[in-house]
Amino acid sequence: MIIVMQPNADKEQIKHVEEQIKAFGFQAHPIYGEFKTVIGAIGDKTGFDSQVFLNMPGVETVVPIMKPYKLVSRELKSDNTVVDVNGVKIGDEKLISIAGPCAIESERQIMDIACAVKKAGADMLRGGAYKPRTSPYAFQGLGEDGLKLLAQAGQETGLRVVTEVVDPRDVELVASYADMLQIGARNMQNYRLLQEIGASKKPVILKRGISATIEEWLMAAEYILYxxxxxxxxxxxxxxTYETATRNTLDLNAIPLLKELTHLPVIVDPSHATGLWRLVPSVSMGVIAAGADGLIIEVHNDPSHALSDGPQSILPERFAELMVNLKALAAIIGRSI
Known part of the structure; x- marks a missing residue:
């Protein structure tokens, strides 16, 4: 349920409503707008008496949230959420570019790539220290040593850094090195991990599962907000999908649809979507035109010898060319990069 307060409702009236929500066994999630405050009452609707709130001072109306996801829904929060990653704002007017290698391989590798993407205009540096791989024989990442190298590269270039966390037990450790965490497609429904990420309060990128519906994806996000x-x-x-010409099938429809369904920012990973480096630039332009708030792109200085995902990684010079083209496109659609 959403309790909509009257424009002139004071702090005491709002507090009283929150206390009554908690008395029903619900969580209270106030959202303070410029003119009105709305309070989300989140929980099992059994036993919830909306009439109690309609009779309380300062309450304008009570509205049910029809979607199974509540906190991520635009029904609860109509304004776009802007996620602040230590000064890098995702979901604002400026389009965000996150670039770097799939996996951190060495100090020289991550530093060279970090300097290159920084020069090209990237806002954040990505790099995997823990790699969940299909084969147990594939490179699994450098672990904490990789985190240290990523943090060092971020400090020396001034880029904010993001890396994947795959185990609930590692959330605190990874969060101590990274500015932003990432939950990969394989872990989208790892509910223990989602809960730990929720408790950490650290900014997080939640990737869509490889076979997840949009509702399942948003319900995973709901776990984090809850x-x-x-x-x-x-x-x-x-x-x-059944298509095998590319690594995956990019769901372009999801971008404008998510903008209707949720207030959360939406970015796109064209590298994993296509699996082919030569498709990454054109797909990147397409998703920005469709309304995405940014991109996360795999960049490697020697893709043919990359320890992970070389075929989908673009060279630093191609990333620089893409950034020039994205700048021109952003101006057309009223945004910047």
């Missing part, structure tokens, strides 16, 4: 973390960015990275 546990206290509102700093969630959704990332479309393609879904598995």
């Amino acid at each position: 546990n206290g973390n509102t700093n969630v960015v959704l990332c479309e990275r393609g879904i598995r």
Whole structure:
């Protein structure tokens, strides 16, 4: 339920409503707007008496939330959420570019790539220290040593850094090095991990599962918000279909649809969506035109020898060319990069 307060409702009246929500066994989630305050009452609707709130001072109306996801819904919060990653704002007017290698391989590798993407105009540096791989024989990442290298590269270039966390037990450790966490497609429904991320309050990118519906994806985001973390960015990275010409099938429809359904920012990973470096630039332009708030792109200085995802990684010079083209496109659609 959403309790909509009257424009002139004072702090005491709002507090009284919140206390009554908690008395029903619900969580109270106030959202303070410029003219009105709305309070989300989140929980099992059994036993919830909306009439009690309609009779309380300062309450204008009570509105049911029809979607199964509540906190991420535009029904609760109509304004766009802007996620602030230590000064980098995702979901604002400026389009955000996150670039870097799939996996951190060495100090020289991550530093060279970090300097290159920084020069090209990237806002954040990505790099995997823990790599959930299909094969147990594939490179699994450098672990904490990789986190240290990523943090060092971020400090020396001034880029904010994001990396994937795959185990609930590692959330605190990874959060101590990274400015932003990432939940990969394989872990979208790892509910224990979602809960730990929620408790951490650290900004997070939540990637869509390879076979997840949009509702399942938003319900995964709901877990994070329910546990206290509102700093969630959704990332479309393609879904598995019968098509085998590309690694995945990019769901372009999801971008404008999510903008209707949720207030959370939406970015796109064209590298995983296509699996082919030569398709990344054109797909990147397309998703920005469709309304995405930014991109997360795999960039490697030697893709043919990359330890992970070389075929979908673009060279730094191609990333620089893409940034020039994105700047021109952003101006057309009334945004910047």
